[in-house]
Structure formats: structure tokens, C-alpha cells
Amino acid sequence: MYSVSVRDHFMIAHSFSGEVFGPAQRLHGATYVVDVEFRRPSLDDDGIVVDIGRALDTVRAILADLNFRNLDEAPEFKGRNTTTEFLARVIFDRVAGAIRNGDLGDQARAVQSIRITLHESHVAWAAFEGLVNATS
Amino acid sequence: MYSVSVRDHFMIAHSFSGEVFGPAQRLHGATYVVDVEFRRPSLDDDGIVVDIGRALDTVRAILADLNFRNLDEAPEFKGRNTTTEFLARVIFDRVAGAIRNGDLGDQARAVQSIRITLHESHVAWAAFEGLVNATS
Amino acid sequence: MYSVSVRDHFMIAHSFSGEVFGPAQRLHGATYVVDVEFRRPSLDDDGIVVDIGRALDTVRAILADLNFRNLDEAPEFKGRNTTTEFLARVIFDRVAGAIRNGDLGDQARAVQSIRITLHESHVAWAAFEGLVNATS
Amino acid sequence: MYSVSVRDHFMIAHSFSGEVFGPAQRLHGATYVVDVEFRRPSLDDDGIVVDIGRALDTVRAILADLNFRNLDEAPEFKGRNTTTEFLARVIFDRVAGAIRNGDLGDQARAVQSIRITLHESHVAWAAFEGLVNATS
């Protein structure tokens, strides 16, 4: 299996609901350094998994929609805890959608699975991985 | 598949038995930076894999039992080479046990598999991964 | 010159005032990974710059006061942009004060200068350094 | 599953063929920081996956054959784009061959799969993983 990974980041405010979160129930924030790994069993005609430049552009566009926001006020996350692992899944769905839409080029539709990792500090990170088609 | 990872470290002395180890047959030591990855197919009611704070506390307690020791004198490792990969398995067994015991909370019992990575330097690391139940 | 450095982190929400900040004028947040470097020209009687455990405890206590907060509502920062470099100075003043107060032990009063670095992402960080006494 | 990983690097010049590569069609170069992960289900008699020293030596020898070269003039890559993911596969084939040849010792023949990761910058990396025998 081949893979290509790219890295970018975004910065948000949010708070969590539930006793388990302790002081993180207060409004606070995070920088998420995001790694997106694209996997496929064989390379395309150009000898690549995806074009790294195009992958970086696609990821930047997806993160720009989240960047510099208070996620507590985001209608799409209403009633949800926007935890690191939850956000990994949100970004997974959007990157998978971009691949299916051809935003990374026709050949990138052969990407089989992706893994999204969000680093929230030097001691904690979370990830979601799954198939690009029929994600579950 | 979702995952959450946390990082901590411990520092020990030990020596190895066997020609393959060359100068590492002498008493020496290591800092192990430890990454523990918890994996499960769906999030719990709070939207998490495990509580990161509780995960860090559990890992710290498990590493405290190894920290600042000469492993050559540890009765539990008698006759064994406490290599990086061996220690990854030791910590795996203890973290898996803690999950089964409910030390990370009831909901964390749904963690399916874990991966323990021990970084021994900037150029070498080792890992053990397996299922939390029926580890083999 | 000798130095010892320790690392910890904190997570906050805030917003900035001023056109230069663009979208960062909106309420957002950050994880700051904090490095504190202690410098002195000679070691103490135990052969150390400062005790690393005590240094980690002191830094943790100082960061706990900032952690999981919305800095826009912090009375002590009213009317100020809590930029990365500004916060580096805030933490500098508090660590310098802790040294002068003897929180790191009597021998640590010989620490001459400190440097505080706040990493806000994998592509940006800021620092403040100065003398422990007569900071300016 | 156990694993041991080692890191080394090599530096090459090359250019790419195909519009998708944009300015990378010009002769340029890269440092590749290479991680080689060796995996097997159980440890050998010495309690290891592979000897880390021997693994580092084997990887260094394999990378030495690529290091400080212009890959555009390498006969073995004629007509191919030597992308990061392509080179990960090249190194995979050579490390797998070395294992099968016994270069890492007899016991290392039990290594089941390997993963080669090439970091080309702080924001992009690629990998190839597969079985040591019957690689496809």
C-alpha cells in the first residue's frame, strides 16, 4: 500500500459539555496541526498517490472553513462536543468528499482510504481513518 | 476507526544478554518517550475515545512503576532482555488491563485495540499493538 | 553559560483588535507549547541549574492560571492583544517572580536569565528573554 | 504485532515529467529522511524484532547507493518519475530483499511486513508498506 501525507493547521475556540471534561467545560481553544494521509494500492500514470501541491491546497481550503472560529457558535456542530476525535471525523468526511468530487483530480479518485490526525499539543493527538467510499 | 494518543516518558537502567547486543551488554540506560494510542470504531456519549486527562493519568501511573529503576534487578523481568519492543509489550499488557479494570471509566471499556510506541532515540523506536481483549 | 529547559502547554481562547490581524480578529483559540529555559554561569552544589522536577511543577502552576480560559475576559489583560509574544512576556514575568520568591529553591536564585518560547503551530512561535532581576 | 523502526536520510537531485508537477518539472532536489519499520508477530530468542544496530547498518548501505546522486541519470529509474512514493517502494524492495538474503541475520527472516516512510519536508511525506515475501 502506498501513501502520501500532508500537514497544515487551524486555530479555534470551543467549550465542552459533560463533567468528564473538567476545566475544558470553560470556553478555551486549540491549535490543531492536521496530517492528512492518502492511501491507494498502486500509483497513477504520473507515479504519484496524489499531487502534493493539490493535496495541500485542498486541505488548506477545508481547514479555512474552520479556522479562526468559535465552534460553539457553528450551526453545523450544534449540540455536539467538538472534541479532537470528532473534528478528525469532520475533516475526514470533507476530504473524502473532495476526493469523490474530483477536487484532487480524476486520478485521485483511486485513493482508497484516508487517515486524518489532529495534534492538539506535544502530548495528545487524535485521528479518524476509513474508506473514501462507503465511510462508516 | 477513531483513535486518541497520549505521550509520557520514563528513564531506566538495564543491560542485555546475548552477543547480538554488542556494547549494550554492559549496564547502560535509556529514556523511553512513550506514545499510547487508544482505538475504537465509534465515539462514546461524550464524543470521545477516552478522556485525554484520564488517559495521561493512567499512563503516568503505569510508567511510574518502571521509572528510575534498574530493570536488571526487577524480579518481574528476571531472565528476560528488557528490550524496547519487550517493554512496549509490558506496557501494552498493563494499559489493556487498566482498560478492562475500568480505570479509564466505564465507557473506555469499548476501546478495541491499543498501540504502545517507545522512542529510545531520534533514530530508533519500537511498538506493540493488539486487541484489548484476548491479547495474543 | 549553562541552561536547563522544560516544556509544558496550555490552551486558551482569545481574539485580537487591529486590522493587521485579519480573520484573527474573530474569537478563536490556540494551544501554546511552552519552553522555559533557565540560564546561569555556574552549577549549584548539586551540579544542576535548577531541579527539573521542581521547574516542571512551577511552570505547570503558572500555566494552570491561564489554561482553559477565554483571555478576552481576563481582567489582567484588559485592553491588550494577548498575542503569542505578549503572552511569552507575561509568563516570563511570572517565572522570574517565582525564581525571585524562591519557589524553585534557594539555589535557583542564581539563575541569571530566562527565555520563554511559545509554539503556536508547526510553522510559528514567539519568545521573550531577559534577566531575572531588573527585567526590562 | 511488534515493530522496530530506524531512521536515516539521503540527498538527491531529480526532475519530474508531467504537467501535474508544475515547477517540480525543473531539476531540483530533496533530502529524504527515511523511517524503516520492521514488523513481526513475535520476538526472536534474544527478545527483539531485529537488531537495531544491524538494521541501521543495512538501511545506511541501501541509502548509500542513492545518496548524493542525480536520479535523472540513474539507469535503473530511466523513464520513471522518482517521486517520494516511488522511492519509498524502491527502498521497500531493497530492504525486503536484504531481509530475505539474511543480511539482518537468520532470525530476522521472520519479519513479516515492513513500512518505508520518506519525509521530504516538514509538511509532506510518503510511504510504502507490504509483506516481505510475495510483495505486491
Next chain:
Amino acid sequence: MYSVSVRDHFMIAHSFSGEVFGPAQRLHGATYVVDVEFRRPSLDDDGIVVDIGRALDTVRAILADLNFRNLDEAPEFKGRNTTTEFLARVIFDRVAGAIRNGDLGDQARAVQSIRITLHESHVAWAAFEGLVNATS
């Protein structure tokens, strides 16, 4: 002293002249991960050293001029070994010039000194630092 640092990278081909370089006399290449540190004794009216976004844009523009090139054919480096430390100085001169030209804004003219670090691998890096005005 306050500082702000930003990171970017570029990828080039080159060769060196002189026996000391051994196999690096052959045409090869490198990825340089570049850190640019801006230092000044006090913050500007917005509470910053320089605007991080603008700093990243300026550095990207300067590196774009070097990126994806064979430096052996660059007229401006004719007869010079484009070593890591030499390139750190080249970038220093260009960033210092950009500051003096006001490319980072009027307030950024108060930046006193800068430090350019080029990481060429996980085991080697080089830097040049100096004053923005009267560089020597």
C-alpha cells in the same frame, strides 16, 4: 528581547567544489526547512514583533525565488559553494532587505536582528544571524 519565528521550506539541486565535500561534489540536492526569527526589544502598537501572516508571505516569496532550481546554474551564485550556511546568509540578506524596504509593514522596521536557520536533515542544520541594519 522579543522574537517571532516562522517556518517554510524549499527544494534545490546543487554540487560542491572542493575535496572536503567528498561525494557531495556530485550533483545532488536538498530540502531546506527554513526558520526565520525576527527580534526586537519592544512590541509595536498592535502588541506584535511582526505580523505572522505577513512574515510567512514574505518568507514564501523569498524562498520561491530559490525553490525548484539547480543552484549550479544560478548566475548569482557563480563560483560559490551553495552550502547550507552560505544559503542561510543569502536568505538573511534578502529578509533583512525586505524589512528595510517595508515589505513587512512600517512598524516592522523596528526589527533589530534576525536569525535564519536551514535544516538540511534530521541530523544537520546551519544558521546565520545578524543585525538588520549594518549587516556584516
Next chain:
Amino acid sequence: MYSVSVRDHFMIAHSFSGEVFGPAQRLHGATYVVDVEFRRPSLDDDGIVVDIGRALDTVRAILADLNFRNLDEAPEFKGRNTTTEFLARVIFDRVAGAIRNGDLGDQARAVQSIRITLHESHVAWAAFEGLVNATS
């Protein structure tokens, strides 16, 4: 000021004397990842600070003398706490001596100052820096 830095590591056992060290009074160990920074105001005739390959070889030879040892039994450290900062100084003295001896080549005698950093974990490191001649 120009600088070139190289990285290597060594692994030792030791214990500390003094209540301040708490559990580190027991025999334990550490991996030290060592960065050696060489500084000089101008480049040599080849356009370098020091030859990176030769610097790596020199540092490896110096660390080999400490590697895989129990420092409690090292006659040269009798009665001393071999703390991270103390060891940074030990290595400083040896690298400075190597420069003065011409081990890095005649032109490297122009190196003015060096800085030795020992990383003992992901959250703690220590350093010693000083002039190559007239070190104090």
C-alpha cells in the same frame, strides 16, 4: 554569526546524590540526544563553518567514549553528579579540545564558540555554551 549544528545520541546508566533528586537517586538511565552547534563569524575558503561529515564523525567518537556505560563507575566522574547540564559541559570540553587539536581540520580552528545541548526527554533538555579558547 554563522553556525552549523549536528545531532547524535548516547545511552547511559547513572544515579544522583542529594535529596533534591528524589527517585532519581536510584540507579536509572537516560538517552541523551546531543546537538553540537559550531559558531564562527565568517566562512572558510570552502564556504563552510565546519565539514558536516567530519563534525558528525568527531561527535560520534566523543560520544562513543560515554555510550553504553554506567557513569557511576566512571573514574573521571567520581564524586560528581552526572546531570544533564554537567554532561553538556563534559562534552563541550571534549569538542572544544578536538577543535583546538585540529581534529576537525585546520580551518575549523576558527570556530569561536560552541553550544552543546542534551535532550533527555520530550519535556527536558540542558545545554552548555562557551568560547572554544579560554573556556571558563
